[in-house]
Amino acid sequence: MLDGLAAPLGYERRMSSPPPPVLSVELLTKSFGTLWAVDAISFHVSAGEIVGLLGPNGAGKTTTINMILGVLAPTSGDIHIQGIDIAKDRSGALEGANFAAVYAPLPGNLTVEQNLRVFGKIYEVGDLARRIDELLETYDLARYRKTKAGVLSSGEQTRLGLAKAMLNRPRLLLLDEPTASIDPSAARDIRAGIASLVEGGHCGVLWTSHNMYEVEAVCDRVLFLSHGRIVLEGDPKKLPGLHGAETLDDLFVNVANERPPKERAP
Amino acid sequence: MSRSRVSAVVLRILYLYRGSPQRVFPIFVWVVVDILLWGFLTRYLNSVSRAEVNFVPALLGAVLLWDFLTRAMQGVTMAFFEDVWSRNFLNFFATPLRTSEYLAGLVLAAVGSSLVSLAVMVVFARAAFGLSFLAYGTGLAPFLFVLFVTGIAFGVAAAGLVLRLGPSSEWLIWPIPMIVSPFAGVFYPVAVLPLWMRAIAAFLPPSYVFEGMRAVVRGSPTPWDRLAVGGGLAIAYLALACLFFMAMYRTAIRTGLIARYSAETVG
Numbered sequence: 001m002l003d004g005l006a007a008p009l010g011y012e013r014r015m016s017s018p019p020p021p022v023l024s025v026e027l028l029t030k031s032f033g034t035l036w037a038v039d040a041i042s043f044h045v046s047a048g049e050i051v052g053l054l055g056p057n058g059a060g061k062t063t064t065i066n067m068i069l070g071v072l073a074p075t076s077g078d079i080h081i082q083g084i085d086i087a088k089d090r091s092g093a094l095e096g097a098n099f100a101a102v103y104a105p106l107p108g109n110l111t112v113e114q115n116l117r118v119f120g121k122i123y124e125v126g127d128l129a130r131r132i133d134e135l136l137e138t139y140d141l142a143r144y145r146k147t148k149a150g151v152l153s154s155g156e157q158t159r160l161g162l163a164k165a166m167l168n169r170p171r172l173l174l175l176d177e178p179t180a181s182i183d184p185s186a187a188r189d190i191r192a193g194i195a196s197l198v199e200g201g202h203c204g205v206l207w208t209s210h211n212m213y214e215v216e217a218v219c220d221r222v223l224f225l226s227h228g229r230i231v232l233e234g235d236p237k238k239l240p241g242l243h244g245a246e247t248l249d250d251l252f253v254n255v256a257n258e259r260p261p262k263e264r265a266p
Numbered sequence: 267m268s269r270s271r272v273s274a275v276v277l278r279i280l281y282l283y284r285g286s287p288q289r290v291f292p293i294f295v296w297v298v299v300d301i302l303l304w305g306f307l308t309r310y311l312n313s314v315s316r317a318e319v320n321f322v323p324a325l326l327g328a329v330l331l332w333d334f335l336t337r338a339m340q341g342v343t344m345a346f347f348e349d350v351w352s353r354n355f356l357n358f359f360a361t362p363l364r365t366s367e368y369l370a371g372l373v374l375a376a377v378g379s380s381l382v383s384l385a386v387m388v389v390f391a392r393a394a395f396g397l398s399f400l401a402y403g404t405g406l407a408p409f410l411f412v413l414f415v416t417g418i419a420f421g422v423a424a425a426g427l428v429l430r431l432g433p434s435s436e437w438l439i440w441p442i443p444m445i446v447s448p449f450a451g452v453f454y455p456v457a458v459l460p461l462w463m464r465a466i467a468a469f470l471p472p473s474y475v476f477e478g479m480r481a482v483v484r485g486s487p488t489p490w491d492r493l494a495v496g497g498g499l500a501i502a503y504l505a506l507a508c509l510f511f512m513a514m515y516r517t518a519i520r521t522g523l524i525a526r527y528s529a530e531t532v533g
Binding site: 094 | 278362
């Protein structure tokens with residue numbers, strides 16, 4: 001560098017190598033007999049972005065999320081969370097991740113506070129009592145602190161699941177239809193909360209939803225999954241125009257109506 | 267192994283027991299019912315028998331020791347079933363929790379519940395029928411240890427079986443102690459069994475415990491060599507049971523069974 005010439009602002013940041021993605025999925029495949037539930041998909045999620053995983057029922061979204069969470073072994077392919085190979089160190093990889101899904105409610109026979117304490121200890125959260133207080137406030141659950149999770153309304157249970165998902169301030173957050181049982185007002189608050197979390201650059205989110213309005217409002221990038229394959233990828237605001245559809249909803253319907261590829265041998 | 271994660275599994279069980287009398291009740295009630303039933307039976311046998319045998323330690327003592335094994339096994343299986351019934355596998359195993367930590371938590375929970383059960387049986391058997399386990403002093407500890415480890419091994423193996431076969435296989439688990447007891451010589455010397463049953467008894471750690479206890483009650487010294495065989499077998503079975511559970515867990519991860527306990531099958 002010449003004397004007296006300062007590097008332009010941000011130069012060092014641009015020139016240094018980009019941080020590794022919080023989630024990296026390479027040629028991930030899962031077959032059940034002759035059914036290829038997920039077929040050699042590759043994608044990544046970086047810190048500071050929300051990636052939508054879209055597709056009709058049976059497209060392979062939940063199977064993909066289950067493999068990322070280490071509760072389903074891939075047939076082949078690699079998953080790295082913050083650079084840690086989940087096949088080699090599942091526990092270490094999941095320390096920086098968390099998830100919320102409508103089909104995985106927290107144990108109904110524990111109270112809201114007990115659930116958060118048990119999972120807080122699993123994630124080894126420091127100053128757990130304070131963290132629980134913060135989350136009860138954030139997710140409007142303080143008045144249900146001593147209430148059994150099983151008697152909460154579905155919306156309240158969803159908020160509890162989200163509070164659990166935030167316990168360890170995850171670097172990777174997996175959300176499977178996180179606002180499915182929530183009224184529009186609460187859903188808007190939750191979307192805003194997650195968006196602000198991501199804006200700080202701390203966290204990357206993989207988000208599945210059937211609500212295309214929500215996806216368009218929240219996601220920086222979407223992956224359309226159909227019959228286990230990624231068939232489209234891009235900015236949710238631009239994709240419909242690029243593929244001759246008026247809205248993201250229309251594009252979703254077009255993708256859902258696509259015929260499956262010919263079966264292949266396992 | 268993370269102590270915090272192990273304590274989380276124990277804490278979950280503790281919360282369940284603390285807030286639920288219906289879970290605490292069985293820890294006491296079966297022990298008390300057995301003491302009453304077998305206590306009066308042994309009193310009656312003592313009154314009608316001309317033999318120089320005190321049936322109280324021989325039968326009531328045996329029943330209580332067998333109850334201890336059963337409580338140890340159920341301590342593990344009940345804690346495991348709580349996760350089956352509340353469909354909690356996906357929540358637990360999609361976290362950094364290791365299977366070894368999960369198993370350690372189940373075993374620690376079983377230690378707690380079986381010790382409470384043991385305390386109840388010692389106090390009640392003494393108060394109601396004058397059976398004093400404490401009279402045997404610390405000499406009783408190795409016998410209890412072998413029974414406890416065997417019970418835990420049964421419990422872990424049973425949990426692995428339910429993990430593999432699904433919640434409906436629960437009915438296979440409850441009769442396990444009852445099925446094993448005729449071979450283990452709980453109430454009679456193994457020598458009275460036919461050869462083929464004796465061959466099976468030789469592989470059951472409790473048979474060494476009950477043979478040893480009968481010898482001690484007769485006034486003979488503790489047969490340490492036989493007890494060591496029982497202890498060795500119990501520890502080997504516990505190791506095998508843990509390996510079996512891990513193998514079933516890996517199968518459940520490969521087939522998607524863990525995720526299917528609470529999620530859609532595919533997609």
